Amino acid sequence: MTNSNRNAGGCLVRIAIVGGGPGxxxxxxxxxxxCDRPVDLTIFEAADRLGGKLHTPTFSAAxxxxxxxxxxxxxxxxxxxxxxxxLIRSFGLPTVGLGGGQVQVAGRPIANLDxxxxxxxxxxxxxxxxxxxxxxxxxxxREFFESGSDYTASATPAGRFDGALAGQASPTIRxxxxxxxxxxxxxxxxxxxxxxxxxxxxxxxxAYMRLYCIAGGNEQLITALATRISATVRLATPxxxxxxxxxxxxxxxxxxxxxxxxxxxxxxxxxxxxxALKRLTFADPDLTAAMRQHITxxxxxxxxxxxxxxxxxxLGRAAGDDGYLMLEAFGGCCLYLESGREPDAxxxxxxxxxxxxxxxALADRTDDELVASALDTLPAAFAAVRGQVLEARVHRWTAAxxxxxxxxxxxxxxxxxxxxxxxxxxxxxxxDYLYDSTINGVLDSAEHVAGWLAADxxxxxxxxx
Amino acid sequence: xxxxxxDQPHAADALGPHPEVPGGLPAGSMVRRLTLPPGRPFDxxxxxxxxxxxxxxxxKAQPTNQAALAEQAQRWVRAAAESVAASSTGIAAAPVAIPxxxxxxxxxxxxxxVLGSPTRIEQLAGTLGEFAAREAELxxxxxxxxxxxxxxxxxxxxxxxxxxxxxxxxxxxxxxxxEAVAVRRGLASLGPAVHVPPIHPPTLASQLAERLRDRTRLxxxxxxxxxxxxxxxxxxxxxxxxxxxxxxxxxxxxxxxAIVVILVAQLTLMLVEMLRFGSST
Numbered sequence: 001m002t003n004s005n006r007n008a009g010g011c012l013v014r015i016a017i018v019g020g021g022p023g024x025x026x027x028x029x030x031x032x033x034x035c036d037r038p039v040d041l042t043i044f045e046a047a048d049r050l051g052g053k054l055h056t057p058t059f060s061a062a063x064x065x066x067x068x069x070x071x072x073x074x075x076x077x078x079x080x081x082x083x084x085x086x087l088i089r090s091f092g093l094p095t096v097g098l099g100g101g102q103v104q105v106a107g108r109p110i111a112n113l114d115x116x117x118x119x120x121x122x123x124x125x126x127x128x129x130x131x132x133x134x135x136x137x138x139x140x141x142r143e144f145f146e147s148g149s150d151y152t153a154s155a156t157p158a159g160r161f162d163g164a165l166a167g168q169a170s171p172t173i174r175x176x177x178x179x180x181x182x183x184x185x186x187x188x189x190x191x192x193x194x195x196x197x198x199x200x201x202x203x204x205x206x207a208y209m210r211l212y213c214i215a216g217g218n219e220q221l222i223t224a225l226a227t228r229i230s231a232t233v234r235l236a237t238p239x240x241x242x243x244x245x246x247x248x249x250x251x252x253x254x255x256x257x258x259x260x261x262x263x264x265x266x267x268x269x270x271x272x273x274x275x276a277l278k279r280l281t282f283a284d285p286d287l288t289a290a291m292r293q294h295i296t297x298x299x300x301x302x303x304x305x306x307x308x309x310x311x312x313x314x315l316g317r318a319a320g321d322d323g324y325l326m327l328e329a330f331g332g333c334c335l336y337l338e339s340g341r342e343p344d345a346x347x348x349x350x351x352x353x354x355x356x357x358x359x360x361a362l363a364d365r366t367d368d369e370l371v372a373s374a375l376d377t378l379p380a381a382f383a384a385v386r387g388q389v390l391e392a393r394v395h396r397w398t399a400a401x402x403x404x405x406x407x408x409x410x411x412x413x414x415x416x417x418x419x420x421x422x423x424x425x426x427x428x429x430x431x432d433y434l435y436d437s438t439i440n441g442v443l444d445s446a447e448h449v450a451g452w453l454a455a456d457x458x459x460x461x462x463x464x465x
Numbered sequence: 466x467x468x469x470x471x472d473q474p475h476a477a478d479a480l481g482p483h484p485e486v487p488g489g490l491p492a493g494s495m496v497r498r499l500t501l502p503p504g505r506p507f508d509x510x511x512x513x514x515x516x517x518x519x520x521x522x523x524x525k526a527q528p529t530n531q532a533a534l535a536e537q538a539q540r541w542v543r544a545a546a547e548s549v550a551a552s553s554t555g556i557a558a559a560p561v562a563i564p565x566x567x568x569x570x571x572x573x574x575x576x577x578x579v580l581g582s583p584t585r586i587e588q589l590a591g592t593l594g595e596f597a598a599r600e601a602e603l604x605x606x607x608x609x610x611x612x613x614x615x616x617x618x619x620x621x622x623x624x625x626x627x628x629x630x631x632x633x634x635x636x637x638x639x640x641x642x643x644e645a646v647a648v649r650r651g652l653a654s655l656g657p658a659v660h661v662p663p664i665h666p667p668t669l670a671s672q673l674a675e676r677l678r679d680r681t682r683l684x685x686x687x688x689x690x691x692x693x694x695x696x697x698x699x700x701x702x703x704x705x706x707x708x709x710x711x712x713x714x715x716x717x718x719x720x721x722x723a724i725v726v727i728l729v730a731q732l733t734l735m736l737v738e739m740l741r742f743g744s745s746t
Contacts, residue, residue: 111667321565
């Protein structure tokens with residue numbers, strides 16, 4: 001039962017959503033959909049734009065888009081319902097499949113078992129098949145699909161991923177796997193679980209999931225959501241303090257160009273990454289303790305760094321049909337061949353996604369240094385790129401995601417979303433770090449919280465009657 | 466499924482002259498003639514590239530003529546496919562070109578080409594040949610299904626009412642029903658090859674097969690052909706039902722008349738016997 005009951009008698013229920021990223025917007029969308037009466041939603045966003053990690057800016061040298069944040073979505077429809085894909089389609093946004101998977105190991109491109117055998121001998125081929133068989137046995141497509149839910153919390157393999165790699169993969173295969181999954185994992189194998197590591201390996205199997213992006217830019221999802229939700233959006237307005245009022249409501253202290261401001265709400269949804277949660281002040285000691293526990297449990301920061309180049313001509317045949325390939329450089333990074341997404345483009349776009357410790361270590365370097373480092377990693381097929389660069393952009397996503405979503409010991413779904421349920425039932429959290437560090441995961445999280453709030457409102461209405 | 470000409474030496478004569486290897490290709494290049502169902506020729510240009518250990522993604526690092534060779538192969542396939550189309554349907558399907566990790570594969574319904582290192586070329590040629598056979602089988606079934614569909618509308622009334630006039634086309638309807646069964650059977654047996662799930666971890670052959678199926682929309686075409694064949698089958702099945710009922714009704718009518726005649730004869734005999742018995746007493 002939330003504090004929103006207080007206004008169930010007839011006044012408009014006021015709900016604050018802190019964070020205007022995908023999680024905040026999904027929560028608002030679901031609240032609009034699920035509540036049996038209008039609610040007064042306010043979204044507070046610290047930045048001057050909505051969308052968070054979904055960001056598709058345009059180069060200044062030419063009107064060409066590129067993905068600065070999340071480059072792709074995961075399509076789970078081969079296994080079960082995919083609410084994100086359904087939502088994207090319901091907005092009429094066209095999607096494009098994304099294929100690839102070639103991995104550079106010891107300077108050799110490995111795209112399939114034949115390449116592996118040619119480069120490292122038949123033993124390596126056998127070893128990969130053995131590892132693959134083990135991985136498929138450890139997590140089935142259904143368990144992969146349900147990952148993050150209570151259903152699989154006890155079924156997933158326990159332990160650290162580096163231990164599993166050491167036990168199940170030969171050194172060659174381990175090098176190959178680390179290069180293959182590092183940019184998705186964004187954390188060293190020692191800092192994450194077997195389950196999360198294996199999920200990042202198994203996602204390369206189309207029987208588990210497929211990759212896609214939105215034609216014309218992933219940020220269109222944010223635009224579509226923002227134009228459809230009914231909420232007051234306060235940009236460049238970070239929330240600094242969360243407190244309770246004597247009458248049991250919530251008081252948020254925000255800071256904007258107009259100065260500090262206090263506003264009262266019936267319920268609060270914190271849709272922020274863990275790093276941003278750390279910066280919030282909670283007035284109540286019990287709430288402070290509960291939130292500290294929540295943050296400690298989920299504090300496994302993972303980092304990304306994106307370097308994107310605009311080229312004066314589209315990428316040639318060297319790129320083939322693939323949308324991306326994995327390089328061994330930076331501990332394993334992903335090279336996105338973005339011009340492949342727009343076949344009629346007259347310019348090319350090439351993007352590096354660096355993850356994990358390499359991204360954190362390089363984040364302090366200048367853009368020029370990063371671009372030079374990135375260009376040095378290009379395979380011979382892309383040798384001509386060096387002379388074709390029109391513009392370069394760098395985006396740093398330090399501690400933007402979790403390298404161990406759900407924590408070492410996943411909590412129940414309810415506990416995850418309401419850290420201080422016993423003392424402060426009106427405070428909810430939404431985030432991809434509660435599920436699988438994906439946009440799909442944050443949609444699940446938002447749907448759970450919105451459903452909970454909407455059910456509380458319906459219950460409160462009945463009690464009042 | 467597919468046969469090479471050297472396995473069937475006489476097939477080449479029936480399928481036309483064996484094409485020449487275009488000039489300027491590397492040593493070891495050859496044109497293989499395969500026989501696809503239902504007896505169509507498929508000419509496959511095989512071009513082994515020089516350096517088997519070169520970086521397969523590295524088009525620029527490989528001999529610069531790799532791109533030129535791919536262009537030449539594409540021109541050969543396009544020209545050959547157009548000439549075949551001009552002599553038959555008049556419609557040429559655009560060749561599908563697939564760059565695949567340093568290899569290059571081009572496919573058109575009657576011709577194909579593969580470029581790759583000598584260690585991979587046989588694998589690629591085998592996969593392309595196998596795909597071409599499946600595609601040809603599907604194309605043939607699509608054509609047969611289309612022919613059936615064209616006659617369905619004129620034959621459909623027989624599915625509702627069957628009389629002496631329709632009795633005249635009974636054997637034709639039966640032949641079309643059998644054709645619908647054959648098309649459905651063909652599509653059903655082709656199904657597993659068309660809808661084969663992606664293999665993981667992939668092999669070069671599985672990647673090529675997957676891309677070829679994807680680019681030629683084989684699964685969608687198979688589904689559409691199956692739907693059409695099902696529709697024709699249902700109509701001709703109903704025609705068969707009506708024809709059978711008509712035949713049974715006719716036989717029943719004859720039987721009824723025979724029974725009537727027998728009964729009349731029996732009554733007559735009984736009457737005669739009664740009269741004889743009455744007159745004797």
